[in-house]
Amino acid sequence: MEKFLVMTEREKAIAFIDNDIIKPSDAIILLEGDGLNRYPKAVELYNSNIASNIVFSGGITDYTYGSFPFSDVLPHLLQAGIPTQAIIHENRSLNTREQAIEVIKLSVEKNWKRLVLVASHEHQYRAYLTFLKEILDTSSDIILYNAPVHNLGWFKDLGWGMRYERLEQEFVRIEKYFQLGHLATYKEAIEYQQWKELQ
Structure with missing residues (x-):
């Protein structure tokens, strides 16, 4: 008799995170990192009327690691037609956990209930689980959607590593x-x- 392997919780969670259902939200959270590869996804979501705000989260400058500062990304957002008043810079965070803490704090202050997270495809799982931990710990009932940048190559080294290895x-x-x-x-x-799908 053929034996079938049961999917692990990790495999199921990865499938859910990677194939999330995106609904209209209060803000698009553009995580700093991966050079200039993430901002087009935030622009795409904004132009699709998913949310009327883009929060660029991060205060690091480390070009060798792909952490381009807000001052480098902002001109691209503006050139893509995003109005200045729609862009917020969260500049206190220096890592993913701090991004989650600062963004959730900002969301509570602004009474935002739905967020769309933009990271690169290899980083999305850790980013999502980090933000989810902060949402659960603060009992904020924020609905977090995941919208990673998918059209990125796995085997090209951009200077801060190959995605396949990362x-x-x-x-x-x-x-x-x-x-x-x-x-x-x-x-x-x-x-x-x-829970989210019942809301």
Whole structure:
């Protein structure tokens, strides 16, 4: 008799996160990092009327790691037709966890209830689980949607690593930050998805 393997919670959560259902929201959260590869997705979402605000989250400048500062990204957003008043810079955060803390704090202050997270495809899982952890810890009932940049090559080295190799590193980081209590669990991500789809 043929034996079938059961999907793990990690595999299920990855499938949910990677194929999230995007609904109109209050803000698009454009995470700093990956050079200039992420901002076009934020522009696409804005032009699709998904949200009327774009929050650029991050205060790091590290070109060797792909962390381009807001001052480098802003002209591209403006040139793409995003109005100045629609762009907010969250400049306190220096890593993904701090981005989650600062963005959720900003969302509570502005009474935002729905956010769309924009990261690169290899970074999206850790970013989503980090933001979800902050949402659950603050009991903010914010609905988080995931809209990663997908049209990026896996095997081209942009100067801060090849995505194919970075993906494996991301899952090493996920396990590390799970242990530190910085990320939601895969089980929590699945339960959150069930709750979210009922809203």
